[in-house]
Amino acid sequence: MESTVIPVSLPQNAYQILIAPGQLSHLGDRLQSSDCIRGTLGSKMLIVSNPQIWKHYGELLVQTLTQAGFQVDFLLLPAGERYKTLKSLQKIYDAALRHRLERSSTLIALGGGVIGDMTGFAAATWLRGIAVIQVPTSLLAMVDAAIGGKTGVNHPQGKNLIGAFHQPRLVVIDPQTLKTLPAREFRAAMAEVIKYGVIWDAQLFAQLEQCPRLDRYRDLSEAQLAEILQRSCQAKADVVSKDEKEAGLRAILNYGHTIGHAIESLTGYRQFNHGEAVGLGMIAAGQISVALGLWSAQGLERQQQLIQGAGLPTHLPTELDPNAVLELLQTDKKVAGGRVRFVLPTGIGTATLSDQVPPEVIRAVLSHMQA
Amino acid sequence: MESTVIPVSLPQNAYQILIAPGQLSHLGDRLQSSDCIRGTLGSKMLIVSNPQIWKHYGELLVQTLTQAGFQVDFLLLPAGERYKTLKSLQKIYDAALRHRLERSSTLIALGGGVIGDMTGFAAATWLRGIAVIQVPTSLLAMVDAAIGGKTGVNHPQGKNLIGAFHQPRLVVIDPQTLKTLPAREFRAAMAEVIKYGVIWDAQLFAQLEQCPRLDRYRDLSEAQLAEILQRSCQAKADVVSKDEKEAGLRAILNYGHTIGHAIESLTGYRQFNHGEAVGLGMIAAGQISVALGLWSAQGLERQQQLIQGAGLPTHLPTELDPNAVLELLQTDKKVAGGRVRFVLPTGIGTATLSDQVPPEVIRAVLSHMQA
Numbered sequence: 001m002e003s004t005v006i007p008v009s010l011p012q013n014a015y016q017i018l019i020a021p022g023q024l025s026h027l028g029d030r031l032q033s034s035d036c037i038r039g040t041l042g043s044k045m046l047i048v049s050n051p052q053i054w055k056h057y058g059e060l061l062v063q064t065l066t067q068a069g070f071q072v073d074f075l076l077l078p079a080g081e082r083y084k085t086l087k088s089l090q091k092i093y094d095a096a097l098r099h100r101l102e103r104s105s106t107l108i109a110l111g112g113g114v115i116g117d118m119t120g121f122a123a124a125t126w127l128r129g130i131a132v133i134q135v136p137t138s139l140l141a142m143v144d145a146a147i148g149g150k151t152g153v154n155h156p157q158g159k160n161l162i163g164a165f166h167q168p169r170l171v172v173i174d175p176q177t178l179k180t181l182p183a184r185e186f187r188a189a190m191a192e193v194i195k196y197g198v199i200w201d202a203q204l205f206a207q208l209e210q211c212p213r214l215d216r217y218r219d220l221s222e223a224q225l226a227e228i229l230q231r232s233c234q235a236k237a238d239v240v241s242k243d244e245k246e247a248g249l250r251a252i253l254n255y256g257h258t259i260g261h262a263i264e265s266l267t268g269y270r271q272f273n274h275g276e277a278v279g280l281g282m283i284a285a286g287q288i289s290v291a292l293g294l295w296s297a298q299g300l301e302r303q304q305q306l307i308q309g310a311g312l313p314t315h316l317p318t319e320l321d322p323n324a325v326l327e328l329l330q331t332d333k334k335v336a337g338g339r340v341r342f343v344l345p346t347g348i349g350t351a352t353l354s355d356q357v358p359p360e361v362i363r364a365v366l367s368h369m370q371a
Numbered sequence: 372m373e374s375t376v377i378p379v380s381l382p383q384n385a386y387q388i389l390i391a392p393g394q395l396s397h398l399g400d401r402l403q404s405s406d407c408i409r410g411t412l413g414s415k416m417l418i419v420s421n422p423q424i425w426k427h428y429g430e431l432l433v434q435t436l437t438q439a440g441f442q443v444d445f446l447l448l449p450a451g452e453r454y455k456t457l458k459s460l461q462k463i464y465d466a467a468l469r470h471r472l473e474r475s476s477t478l479i480a481l482g483g484g485v486i487g488d489m490t491g492f493a494a495a496t497w498l499r500g501i502a503v504i505q506v507p508t509s510l511l512a513m514v515d516a517a518i519g520g521k522t523g524v525n526h527p528q529g530k531n532l533i534g535a536f537h538q539p540r541l542v543v544i545d546p547q548t549l550k551t552l553p554a555r556e557f558r559a560a561m562a563e564v565i566k567y568g569v570i571w572d573a574q575l576f577a578q579l580e581q582c583p584r585l586d587r588y589r590d591l592s593e594a595q596l597a598e599i600l601q602r603s604c605q606a607k608a609d610v611v612s613k614d615e616k617e618a619g620l621r622a623i624l625n626y627g628h629t630i631g632h633a634i635e636s637l638t639g640y641r642q643f644n645h646g647e648a649v650g651l652g653m654i655a656a657g658q659i660s661v662a663l664g665l666w667s668a669q670g671l672e673r674q675q676q677l678i679q680g681a682g683l684p685t686h687l688p689t690e691l692d693p694n695a696v697l698e699l700l701q702t703d704k705k706v707a708g709g710r711v712r713f714v715l716p717t718g719i720g721t722a723t724l725s726d727q728v729p730p731e732v733i734r735a736v737l738s739h740m741q742a
Binding site: 165 | 457461464465467468471492495496497498499500521523526528529532533534535536616617701702
């Protein structure tokens with residue numbers, strides 16, 4: 001796989017997504033040799049990661065950055081969505097103070113979406129904003145969380161209620177780190193990849209349909225993985241460039257997330273991971289779209305095949321109360337004027353927004369998914 | 372006093388400062404009749420205040436907003452700099468969730484700088500940013516904290532280390548609220564007013580010299596107070612408009628704050644309030660400037676007269692260790708490349724930045740101020 005650079009064209013905060021195998025071992029040199037970066041970063045860096053990731057890549061990253069002349073420190077936080085809290089954030093602040101980070105210093109997020117979101121939010125709010133470099137090591141973070149500047153932590157009663165927009169200075173994707181990604185997380189991330197196919201890129205969707213298997217890293221060829229990463233990152237970069245702060249278009253990226261967030265929350269962030277919940281949410285939103293006459297049953301069926309092919313769950317637990325989901329949707333941040341807004345597919349590669357979904361339809365779809 | 376509108380001309384986040392006696396009782400109408408505001412605010416509002424302020428103005432504000440058709444809730448937090456913490460912030464988030472604030476909802480900060488900073492930061496980070504209206508009731512907040520979008524909370528080891536830039540949608544100043552301001556706070560705020568005179572507005576400085584007394588609200592005429600508020604707000608608006616995110620010029624507003632913050636922190640935020648600490652910091656920075664040959668002894672003496680005339684402390688407690696101040700300065704967020712940056716007056720109405728102040732000079736000045 002060759003090295004690819006995808007620009008994220010924002011008027012004030014433009015940056016690049018760099019996709020290159022083995023890049024992690026050469027990041028220091030890369031920062032010193034890149035025209036867009038060289039000389040803009042101070043000398044101090046604080047890497048935030050978790051112990052599982054650190055075991056594989058910590059030493060490598062410290063070495064390349066130190067050799068390039070940076071003063072590097074690190075902080076490890078426990079892995080998992082349930083640690084994406086104000087308390088973990090406080091630990092990053094404490095480390096930032098301990099290491100005397102200055103306005104010119106840089107935070108580096110080495111890990112999945114949880115590490116990326118928290119580290120990004122810490123960077124957004126330490127000294128009212130310092131630089132952050134996102135180094136996603138999970139497929140989910142590579143194609144979604146690391147790009148676009150959404151940062152934040154969870155409130156005990158809802159995901160991502162506390163946060164800020166803060167674009168990274170650079171996103172560095174080393175596909176080789178996917179080797180160590182747990183199989184379940186790889187499958188989960190495919191939900192977001194499929195999402196881009198459904199709402200934005202029909203060609204990506206068709207290519208996914210041609211992969212013999214979507215549920216295992218080792219069954220994808222290097223070329224297939226390259227295509228998936230590039231097209232997914234490009235889709236995210238396209239949408240974010242057109243709507244940095246989610247004034248309109250960007251909301252379509254929430255396809256599957258409205259109900260997905262509610263499912264994650266009501267199951268205590270334990271039963272399903274984020275991607276699995278989004279997959280379930282996409283099935284629900286797809287069914288709603290068909291029920292409202294906005295999408296064809298055939299399109300829904302093709303989506304179902306991909307989600308199943310990625311080895312993702314397709315049924316809701318019977319103990320999940322559809323009324324509890326409806327209740328929680330009301331507190332979801334995508335509520336506008338008291339009405340819940342859904343992203344609904346209208347074809348392969350296109351979607352629309354609607355806040356006119358009758359609660360009865362949502363309830364019926366959720367009940368149907370428990371069967 | 373007539374009503375005055377001062378525009379804060381920011382490219383993306385322009386807003387107005389409204390100075391008008393009695394305005395608090397008419398805010399609801401004002402929001403509904405203002406061309407810049409009408410129709411841009413959602414229906415839900417959450418007022419954040421403290422019990423002392425609420426006692427005087429809470430009912431009035433709820434009444435005018437409710438009559439204008441807004442759904443209003445409120446949260447009271449304990450008064451004082453030592454409550455400007457992540458814990459208080461968490462309480463605002465909890466209230467935001469309880470009242471189901473949406474992206475179109477508005478936070479209203481009714482109180483002094485502590486309430487304004489915390490409420491502004493909560494608005495910056497709730498759902499990644501909602502609107503905030505600043506209604507400062509202290510002189511300090513009117514002329515400083517409420518304008519310019521600096522928001523945040525303190526870290527146990529340093530002031531304002533955690534925060535974000537988030538401009539208000541509107542700043543509403545009702546000078547009549549100063550009637551209930553404790554005398555000590557009125558005096559303290561004069562430090563910031565004098566600061567604008569020293570670093571930006573020689574005419575303001577001269578007018579302050581002509582006031583018979585600066586230490587009591589009741590000794591200022593309505594016209595004098597009007598002039599002080601307008602010129603101070605204008606100075607802040609001028610500087611902020613030219614440098615929204617403190618890339619350069621805006622740093623001069625930190626005159627007196629570098630050492631002032633260290634003094635506040637080392638005395639546990641109890642012995643001196645913010646304005647008093649800034650007054651002491653201005654005396655220190657002024658003496659440093661004279662010691663370095665950048666300012667005249669006469670200018671320093673005129674500043675000293677105003678600070679004394681405002682009834683502000685001019686000596687440091689003997690138990691404050693100058694070395695502890697120097698140590699703490701290193702962790703201050705205005706450190707650049709490991710060097711502490713000072714704002715130093717070069718005349719009445721002008722100042723410069725310097726990171727070349729020898730530690731011995733700082734130590735000598737601090738020791739001298741203990742005499």
